[in-house]
Amino acid sequence: MRNDEKFKHVAVWEYQGVGNKPERGIEPLEFENVELAVRSYK
Numbered sequence: 001m002r003n004d005e006k007f008k009h010v011a012v013w014e015y016q017g018v019g020n021k022p023e024r025g026i027e028p029l030e031f032e033n034v035e036l037a038v039r040s041y042k
Helices: none
Strands: 009-014 023-028
């Protein structure tokens, strides 16, 4: 089962140049017009 509270975000790795570790950026997803819901595809 998915964990929406822990993973309700988008993430991207940002290049920091040759020899440097990439930096991870996270932005939370905010739902203003719809509620987050579980679907069944059966």
